[in-house]
Amino acid sequence: MIRHLFKLIWNKKKQNFLLIVEMLVSFMVMFAVFTLLVYYYTNYKRPMGFVYENVWTVSYSNNRLDTKNEDTLAMYYESLKRTVEALPEVRAVSYVGSNSPFSANNSNNSTTVNNVQIMANTYQMDDDYARLVQLHMLSGRWFSKLDDGAKDKPIVINATLKEKAYGNKNAIGQRFEIEGKQVVIIGVVQDLKDKGDYVAPQYSHYKRVERNSYASTGRMLVAIRPEAGAAFESKLNKVLTGIMPTANVEIEHLTKKRIAKNSITLVPMIILLIVAGFLIVNVALGLFGVLWYNISRRKAEIGLRRAIGASGNNIVLQIVSETLVLASLSLLLGSFFAIQFPLLNIFDLPAGVYLTALVLSILFIYGLVIICAIYPGKQASNILPAVALHED
């Protein structure tokens, strides 16, 4: 049967060549679309790892103070923190670096951890951050007063970094160097999706913002109690500008920042889906038209088959399988190209993503081809042998 189908296709290789090319290109388009969809979906499925509802980012700049004295500065910022914390609507306050959750800022550096060269995101957070966003520590602990005056700076790493550098071994107490300074790992934290829902976890390490470096951050996170009303934001703004009269103060909600951050991924994806959807409709219509036309040219052949006893279903099956063989040829060729992506590790995505996308796009093309072939097949099965043979 299959051999026979191949023969039929080979006999019309010129006509079928274009169909094969068309299916091949559609397959490659769908492979690209599915790769992205699968990749984003796997990232989306991961837990957030922290709480962002009712958390606000407060950024301030140009807070000009008369003093350059470190101790006075530290005291000033400590009292600022205490004042905000003392507001009844506030649950927790933490000074953070510019690499705060869902912000557009990125800061990363290249370090060698346990002989593995790693490009990692660096964060700066103070002792209250863990409580504020409710981090999940996998082992060890978050920063605390215990770290005051420690000889080597404490550092917390995330699960992805630990996995890469230490594998299954215990990382707590291990040391490595950042910018020439020794640091000691005191905790491993579950991955935080603080760059957006669709972004894969990245290697990250967290440095402690100590009391005397509060002044250098320029940003704080404020967690408010759910019962605080909408009016609280202007109240907080008044309190802050009262303490920092010369500064530019901006308050942003993490829920809104998350939406903005996600739309950076989502908007191009939606545009891509619309364009791909249109291309597929286009291809489906074209395929449908060409198959339909081909059937009408083969009336005599089909009529003869009916005359010698083939049932209507047999004819449908023949038309559909012919198209499926044609599709298989292009899928075989397409898979050969597609499989190069995980093999050559292009774009640095996990191989599982590519393979899932490969299977999905093969199924998609088969589905599309079957849908496009069934109606012309039905049409062909309705051909009456007497009429068809009479025409010739």
Added chain:
Amino acid sequence: MLTNYFKIAIAVLKRRKFFTFISLFGISITLTIIIVLTAFMDFLFSAAAPETKRDRSLYVNMLRLEHTTKSSRQTGPTSFYYMDHYVGSMKTPEKVAIFSMFMPTNTYINNKKLVINIKHTNAAYWAVEEYKFLEGKPYTPQQINNAEKVTVISEETKKQYFGDVPSVVGKFLETDNEQYRVIGVVNNVPVTMIYSYADIYLPYTLSKDNIKSTGFQGKFMGILLARSKDDLPAMQQEYQQMIKRIPLDSTMGYNKITGFADTYLAGFTRVFLGDESSTGVTKFLLIVGLVLFLFMLLPTINLVNINSSRIMERSSEIAVRKAFGASSGTLAIQFIVENLILTLLGGIIGVALSVIVLWLFNNSQLIPDAVLAINYKVLLATLGACLFFGLLSGVYPAWRMSRLQVVTALKSN
């Protein structure tokens, strides 16, 4: 002759309505997407108010400070001092507009938050950029020197802050604990024009940044306006020489300064695709071209496929014409012309569709104040795409048709 082709083409299109629908559907939607994309690119990169003088402007948006032995590097906007003292002393530019990047601040009216983006500018800014003043006027050099707390606001800010009132000049607007007297209202600018977008404009002397600091990096950018378009290369040269002459000493923490005065497009492409030796414009155009080509590939193959099928349907007609002496060339040309008529028809539908899409986009306020329109440049690009489409999808079927054997074609019917 052409009218004849046209009549035949229409007759053929009417014969198999389903095929005609598929072809026109594919062509028109493909062209719609191309038109919308072109309109968007045109909106991003061609001159529009207030940046009407883009063709004789150069943009300075960053400076890189490097230490070649310590391999440390900082890139970012420049300080006011650098713009004023170094760039301001250049001879070729007619005017140098100095302005800060827009920076958000919060203000609260009846407990409702309003985000106000602030931009600090010098006086030349108002001459280089051509804002349309709905009321009032820009601040004068005198007012800047006196650090008067005056501001020019956008129409949207006026609506948001003051509500529906006829005139707001002379009223006070408060943000970041400061009161500013409104002296002018200008048209809104879409946020995609990063050099001119802001909600309120303030004299640079009110900047909370330390504008007297003699460092090189800060929050300011500049537009160098040449007297004519021909002066641009000379201006770029002078800019490079000016940077070379900047004195550096060992206390500074860096020993190399790199910076560029680029045209509008190059100012962006250099950040993403360029480096010191190239602006990245060529790379950008190549990428755009490649994406367009790949996008058009599938609809084209589809059209070739449909056309090849349809042409076989007409084998008897072709065979008869051949038998009566029509050359292969004539037949091929006839078919290509027919196909061009089909694509142009698709193009007309495509233009109609894109008018609808652009109207929807402009009304959706996806990008506030963005107005995308079809102009002659966009239409020209569409016509080009039509021709490309029509030729590419017509040539192969026409070639196959012209090779048809008269005898077999006549026999089969």
